[in-house]
Amino acid sequence: MLNNSSATSAESRTGAPFYRAVGDEIEVFRAAARRGLPVLLKGPTGCGKTRFVEAMAEQSGRELITVAGHEDMTSADLVGRFLLKGSETVWVDGPLTRAVREGAIFYLDEVVEARQDTTVVIHPLADHRRALPVDRLGTTVPAAPGFQLVISYNPGYQSVLKNLKESTRQRFVAIELGFPPAQAEIDIVSHETGVDPQTAQALVALGNAIRNLDGSPLREGASTRMLILAGGLVAEGLGLRSAVQAAIVQILSDDTDVIRALGELADAVLPPM
Amino acid sequence: MLNNSSATSAESRTGAPFYRAVGDEIEVFRAAARRGLPVLLKGPTGCGKTRFVEAMAEQSGRELITVAGHEDMTSADLVGRFLLKGSETVWVDGPLTRAVREGAIFYLDEVVEARQDTTVVIHPLADHRRALPVDRLGTTVPAAPGFQLVISYNPGYQSVLKNLKESTRQRFVAIELGFPPAQAEIDIVSHETGVDPQTAQALVALGNAIRNLDGSPLREGASTRMLILAGGLVAEGLGLRSAVQAAIVQILSDDTDVIRALGELADAVLPPM
């Protein structure tokens, strides 16, 4: 049975995107938006890239259309295709075409996962042409005012096989995001989960302890998103250690030794039970 | 010719899922359910992950829809597709879309086997958006109250090629399951097969002896499921050693030396014939 109050808090969480600036990312984004330049967001998983774009869209009053790249994604998934409806074929705009027509922000998350034809399709939108050729319709759709292309990727994941082509990359203005400073992160965890400041502080302290581990065997450090998930479980009445185990420790590793070491680190950092 | 009584017992076995808690897995699951958070079940083959989800669905009165991941599975297999019926095309919801609309638990077993576009399709359902974009229909289906996403995987099987992406993994709350303690496992084997407690005890003792082998060449230890299959053969009148050979030893290995060693272990652990 679902708890009504948490359902309500979930709604309030999606209402107004909460974003705390760390450097000059907002100024760079706004300058790029004024000039119609595309933006490349760089940063680790769960540091708030999506939240940043949501906040920028909210502030400029533009619609945000988000698509996550994956290795089976083709250009037709972005641009659109003909579908059979009854006995007729009807063209259905893809999310990119919709964003171009409506002047929305189009956010292509994890762009390097997509197949190369999807990155090529965004080239004419990412330079002075600002237009989307729709081969299947034989037309070119000019970008409405306000259209802006944003892509993200995680530099820690790049490999020889999956990398952004230089010719794509050089069309963008880059903004690097990292995890927020401690106090900002405590505010975020409190705001997003409703836990008391002590719990938020304890979770952020643990997060930073994990991020600062020397010679860490972890692929990634504890992300802000993971701290928020742990806080959410606490807010639902689960004990802090159980929540940390479920949302942080067991997520960070499958290795028995690493899991035990992270548990000991949690014991040292978290307040005694 | 099939024995009617066993057919009947098969039906009774499927009626009420039998689950014995080992740690705090039920509390974590319920806290996640209240908050609408997705759950990642980790654990070896045959330890009871599916049974656990069945029990959680039963207890919360929600429908359970289960799909097993495989390498040819695409997002359309989850979301739905247009089918020709007569001379018209009709949209048919996939199992995920059905679960989203009906507020069911959607259990994606062995998620890492599926192609990446299937893991990307669950992202918007696994964060605060709680909605499923159905590109082919041009709509987004909001998750009904009660909808919950559960995925499972076996950490012992992960490889560089088949692994859960960090950006997927960090959206989940993890619960690790292992094999149950001896007495709990004896209860399970008795309950599921109808063998007498001595036989159940002997099978569990053999299972634990195999799991504790030093420097074992086995890919996996004897699972609870295998003990239940062996018990089932005994319940049908087969000798204990033949049942152990068929349901455990020959399943665990194809190597002649390993098979002989497991047979000797069985001789040492099982009661004399």
Place this chain on the structure above:
Amino acid sequence: MLNNSSATSAESRTGAPFYRAVGDEIEVFRAAARRGLPVLLKGPTGCGKTRFVEAMAEQSGRELITVAGHEDMTSADLVGRFLLKGSETVWVDGPLTRAVREGAIFYLDEVVEARQDTTVVIHPLADHRRALPVDRLGTTVPAAPGFQLVISYNPGYQSVLKNLKESTRQRFVAIELGFPPAQAEIDIVSHETGVDPQTAQALVALGNAIRNLDGSPLREGASTRMLILAGGLVAEGLGLRSAVQAAIVQILSDDTDVIRALGELADAVLPPM
């Protein structure tokens, strides 16, 4: 021009499957059948796995539906598909769906050759659910009484790439078959080919001599099937050595040195010309 008498003997050969038990394989199969458990047959090429399943089907009065796995086999090949007939699409059950509806034995030979989605499709039939989800129809077909799943594979052929997944394997009860003892094999060769007992004995003696070669460069030993083919050629009037050359030696190897060595072994074992 074909010889009528051999055509007749071919028919008699297919009438009643001839099977000689070696161990407890019949008891294990029957216990599994009573409980509705799926069976995994392990053994080398040509040792009689298919013949064993045919005999079990015959004895229990159930239909046998056999399908050979191959790397292009997909789940649709087993479950069924829509076909265009005239201007309408008509659903056509695949062989597995037919077996499930009719309570037949479904024998999937060389299961590891098939693509993984075919092994996933048999999972719900291989555990307590005993039902086949037919996604394309949006229905689940419960297994009729008597339905039983049997799969086979050859342990000598397994590789890292083509192996049975543990989660599939652990749903089965395993029966290992090998080549029959000498007298049983002589009976089989005589019965299947109509050659005199001396010829059958000579062929079986050669077969065992080849199987017992030290440090053999052969991928497989001489199978019962090969002995039967050689006997068949003798029954059609070919000389014993020519028959052995055609059905055994040239089949076992393409290497000139190995072929000569096998010829010398045949000279030593077979009666003088």
Place this chain on the structure above:
Amino acid sequence: MLNNSSATSAESRTGAPFYRAVGDEIEVFRAAARRGLPVLLKGPTGCGKTRFVEAMAEQSGRELITVAGHEDMTSADLVGRFLLKGSETVWVDGPLTRAVREGAIFYLDEVVEARQDTTVVIHPLADHRRALPVDRLGTTVPAAPGFQLVISYNPGYQSVLKNLKESTRQRFVAIELGFPPAQAEIDIVSHETGVDPQTAQALVALGNAIRNLDGSPLREGASTRMLILAGGLVAEGLGLRSAVQAAIVQILSDDTDVIRALGELADAVLPPM
């Protein structure tokens, strides 16, 4: 402009297949045919495998249907498929189905080049079942009397990746063919090309000199087919050395040094100009 007389001789060449037996291949083939057993022909390129099958078909008065395996060949290419004719779909038998219905010899040349589903499709035709399941039609076509399956492969080409599966291979009776003895080959070259016996003798002498080269860098020796092509050019008025260069030397190698060495060998073996 084409010379009419040679067009005529081409027709006479296809009229009655000319085959000279070397060992007991004809007796083995006939015994296999009487019993309905499938035959595997082994031997190097151009040694006369196809010609042998043509002769066997001719002698037994059965039709011969030949298909060459290639890596894009699927089972549908052999069994048949539905084709759109006007607004209806019509089933069209593939060459294998036609051979099965009509009792023809079906010759699958270079079987290892085909995809595995094509080799699996021939299994039920290669054992006591002698029937072809046609999944798309939901029927099984019994082999008409006289149907016989013949496959060929070149042992010198086998690799780990492209090899006949043991379970396929062991269903066949094997016949190994090599290049014919000198006098037989001289007769063949004369008969097929119309050159005088001296020219035929010179070409066969050169062929055998090339086959007997020590430590040869050639992938294959000079085949009977190549000698026939060279003879054909001579019959059209080209000089013997030019014909040998075009049909043998330049075909056997692209390496300048090897080409020169083969030219010197030709100078030594062929009669002086």
Place this chain on the structure above:
Amino acid sequence: MLNNSSATSAESRTGAPFYRAVGDEIEVFRAAARRGLPVLLKGPTGCGKTRFVEAMAEQSGRELITVAGHEDMTSADLVGRFLLKGSETVWVDGPLTRAVREGAIFYLDEVVEARQDTTVVIHPLADHRRALPVDRLGTTVPAAPGFQLVISYNPGYQSVLKNLKESTRQRFVAIELGFPPAQAEIDIVSHETGVDPQTAQALVALGNAIRNLDGSPLREGASTRMLILAGGLVAEGLGLRSAVQAAIVQILSDDTDVIRALGELADAVLPPM
């Protein structure tokens, strides 16, 4: 909110392509155009290859049709295909066919990314035939006067796998482009962005400093395009160092050490804040 004045300047930028010749590239291009010879442009990312083709098209009054090669591009994407419109199939010319019919310049950017069938399709257009066979229509379209084929590639990116086939390459006349000399590049940056000459000079000085780094770990140097993007951000009011960071430093590398080193280089080269 978008700034109107910059939207206007964007339009003026696209009106008349600005190109400054460096060597004899314009003479070579014109001689090739007079003779109808195809041209291969070689040069690094962002050096102005596209701009050069735009200027050549403008000067000769011919239409320019540009397509970017990608690894999923097939010949149908260039030549055209049948599309369903209502209940009829209609042929739709691809961009290459359109260019051939209309006598336009067809510019295939990053040709080595495309699949080989796309490069083969351009062969008959790239030699004396000057015609495009359209297999699907069963016709050959002769090139209208003025049609010219231009392809580009970046020699720094070639690999064994992705290279232009010799038989393609040898049909072209090659023009190599590099980055422009300092004063020309300053003019370009000023003209394209509207920044003052001091800022343009500083950006070009930084660009050349980066291009001249010894033992550079960068895949590519700073391109003219990157300098223009940085200038554009300055023109929108962003500080010079923030603009350089966003459009140059963070684009050139993801490595923390390299990013710091580039920042120090920028401090040394740019005027003090």
Place this chain on the structure above:
Amino acid sequence: MLNNSSATSAESRTGAPFYRAVGDEIEVFRAAARRGLPVLLKGPTGCGKTRFVEAMAEQSGRELITVAGHEDMTSADLVGRFLLKGSETVWVDGPLTRAVREGAIFYLDEVVEARQDTTVVIHPLADHRRALPVDRLGTTVPAAPGFQLVISYNPGYQSVLKNLKESTRQRFVAIELGFPPAQAEIDIVSHETGVDPQTAQALVALGNAIRNLDGSPLREGASTRMLILAGGLVAEGLGLRSAVQAAIVQILSDDTDVIRALGELADAVLPPM
């Protein structure tokens, strides 16, 4: 703007194929044509293989149908396919089927680039059968008198992966072509481009100097085709050195050092400016 006179000279160039024989290639080709034997042309890129076939077609009054092999080419591209026209499917002959019906020369350029099913499809046309089975139509098309199959490949490019199968190769008569002797090549360059004899001589001298470089790092030498392109640029008024740079030096290499060395060689060989 295009120069009319050069457009006219382009037409005259395509009117009558100009071919200068080097060895006995014409005699061999004609003997093969009289006998209906298929021909394999071997030689480096741009040496005149296509021109040779054009000349042979012209001299014998047969139509020439040319297709370039590529890795996505399938047998349907050669044989034909059903296409939807309005609401009916219509068979459209592929270029090979057309050549077979009409008795044309069918020239498959760069055969090793095509997929293997395309090479298998030509087998029955390359031996005594001289017929093309069209599976989709269920018919076999006999070759009309005059049909001749010609394939080409470049021995310098062969690899383990892309090679002509022996069973294909041995069906052909081979003709090896190289670059023509100096005087012949001078005549060709003059005739094709209209430059004066001194320029043609200089270009051929440079071509031979490049072909004779010791330990050359070039994949291929300067081809006749490249000399003709350079001559063409000179004929359009470009300086000799600029033309050599564009059509030869920049085509032969992307390496700065090699380009400089070739430039110095050009300075030494070409007449002083």
